[in-house]
């Protein structure tokens with residue numbers, strides 16, 4: 001069990017690094033695009049839509065590691081008002097519920113992925129994008145995120161125990 | 171089912187799940203699953219839900235969000251921010267409450283150079299609090315200006331939050347960014363006014379000291395060397411949007427490029443600062459984009475069930491007039507802002523507010539700016555105020571959330587004053603149109 | 604008991620196509636009192652446009668105001684509506700409509716009721732004057748043009764870079780020079796205020812709008828024969844009515860654009876023939892490459908050679 005969680009945590013980390021790579025790639029693509037255009041060359045036709053799909057991939061790839069590091073914002077008004085014991089119980093219940101939700105999404109996103117794979121469906125923007133590529137990170141990320149949620153109660157920790165700065169924002 | 175039943179069915183579980191501490195994005199997803207199954211049947215509904223989720227953030231208009239964040243992170247992690255602060259510190263001479271003014275002036279500059287108020291506040295706090303403590307500044311003179319000017323990053327372009335609002339509300343993003351410039355500077359002036367009044371009321375709150383005397387020639391050299399080059403960053407972002415050379419997305423990329431080039435020029439760039447900046451950016455982007463992914467489908471369900479249109483019809487049925495509706499919306503934002511983060515607030519309110527704003531003929535950019543100001547307020551309103559938490563992280567041990575929130579109160583007052591000003595004189599938002 | 608059909612449109616309620624669909628719905632509701640009623644739920648705020656084909660297939664709503672071009676991924680044969688140089692009424696009379704309807708039933712789980720708002724061709728609108736070569740052919744090399752999937756390949760074949768954007772982004776893009784032009788119909792062009800920036804239009808137009816009124820097949824099969832008959836009857840008359848309406852509205856808009864100072868780059872003679880040939884070839888070839896099963900039969904019904 002512990003090994004499974006360790007492996008899932010490592011995988012989450014790798015997914016997160018991939019997300020970092022995509023953000024760097026977006027920067028490079030947009031700079032390349034604007035430079036080409038202003039230098040009078042034809043910018044790549046795939047630039048805009050590639051960035052668009054990358055944005056969705058970033059949203060998916062970062063899910064599990066943000067669970068692991070308590071990075072998804074939550075409202076803790078009720079939790080903060082509870083006595084420590086009750087707080088711990090509620091926090092565990094929330095984590096287990098979130099894990100089940102993630103596994104449910106794994107199943108449904110998996111169905112969408114296999115459906116897209118079997119049908120050979122594609123999305124028509126500036127180029128024909130195979131739908132299975134869009135769906136690909138979804139089931140895997142939700143599965144890892146489910147494991148990361150489950151890890152909190154099983155190791156006696158709390159998703160909500162993190163320092164305040166761990167919840168990001170703009 | 172009538173619209174009210176659907177509205178309650180979709181809204182109540184969401185608020186309960188959020189209140190119980192389920193991370194907001196997952197609360198949206200859970201309610202989406204239930205709502206889609208109830209509206210469309212389980213197989214079809216959830217299938218369409220998963221499919222629609224892929225459409226939530228796949229829009230080019232959202233690309234500036236990670237880029238503005240990256241730009242801000244690089245600005246801080248490379249140490250460029252520290253240089254700006256030191257230069258400003260040297261500029262401001264012998265005045266009472268000197269360090270409070272230094273904070274606001276630096277914060278305003280940071281706001282023009284970074285798109286993230288969280289990063290700004292963290293940076294200002296880390297840099298200014300120790301020095302202010304050493305000089306015997308009381309909490310309201312030390313923490314207040316940091317919280318106030320940290321939030322300026324939202325209003326003064328570049329602003330990731332403005333991009334997000336513009337994209338979600340289909341407001342012209344470039345115009346919304348530019349519209350914040352003048353009100354942002356007005357706000358900074360109001361902040362200086364607060365400091366002046368506070369230091370007159372209680373001079374001992376910010377003990378006077380004589381700063382190191384710097385000869386004029388040296389000051390000029392420092393400004394030319396440390397601050398003037400930063401205008402390249404402003405030119406890359408605001409300048410390119412203003413002159414129409416670049417879209418907001420491209421301006422964000424060019425701004426990031428400008429920061430990189432400056433950091434290299436100052437020999438301040440390291441692989442470590444790049445990695446840290448990318449790490450920060452990816453965290454916040456991922457968190458935000460999952461929220462949008464989840465909540466965009468929530469808005470679709472609200473619209474599909476007829477709840478959105480029903481609510482609008484109901485709300486416009488009252489005879490409170492345009493101003494009444496506007497104040498009501500601002501009040502809702504104030505209350506929500508006490509409980510949740512800015513992105514969630516936008517996502518919950520926009521599907522209802524936008525049709526209302528359209529019905530009453532509000533100018534979209536002006537309305538967007540007012541919303542943005544309320545989002546800034548929500549950063550410092552307890553119990554859930556992200557900037558309060560950030561402050562607590564850098565303030566001296568034992569500083570309570572209440573103390574920090576009280577320090578921010580006069581600065582929130584300034585924002586309300588600005589909102590009143592914008593309602594009375596909407597042309598303030600139209601300077602760059 | 605009265606059957607209620609929930610409808611979704613691909614444009615917001617205030618746009619031309621949604622309004623046109625609303626008048627179709629009004630006519631159905633009038634004629635179908637007590638038998639069948641259409642209730643419009645909403646537009647893109649309800650289902651994202653690129654997901655509408657899937658929504659129709661799954662029966663998310665019952666009846667759809669949805670261009671075939673938005674779900675070519677599901678039914679590549681949808682290309683025939685835009686690629687036809689006949690009127691919708693001609694295609695119905697010669698049996699082409701029924702033929703393609705069978706394909707939509709099979710691949711899209713959809714029953715087509717009518718090809719509405721037809722007859723409006725697409726034009727290329729530009730912010731810069733296009734170059735013409737020695738033979739008078741337009742050369743768009745180096746220009747970035749906002750296109751829809753429908754005419755993407757054709758614009759590409761003229762040398763332009765195609766940019767796919769939702770109509771809501773186009774205003775800013777034209778203003779900032781991110782794109783140098785956009786394809787669109789004359790009808791509805793001024794609604795977006797794009798004419799502020801685009802001062803040139805290439806004529807002739809090519810293709811035609813491919814807006815369909817269609818139903819999820821399961822919802823259709825559930826209807827009483829009486830309700831089906833009413834829908835078909837109104838659909839057939841509305842197909843013609845909306846065609847005429849589009850025609851006169853297009854003429855009025857064309858005049859307004861010209862009066863507003865838009866310069867028309869009119870291709871002539873062989874260049875005009877080549878331009879139209881290229882346009883139609885690209886779209887029919889794309890259909891052939893995606894699925895050529897019904898290609899020959901459909902081409903025979905929907906396209907007449909040498910009548911451009």
Ligand code: NA
Pocket residue numbers: 280281282283284285286322323324325326327328329
């Ligand atoms: Na800013």
Ligand code: NA
Pocket residue numbers: 507508509510547548549550551552553554555556
């Ligand atoms: Na708050």
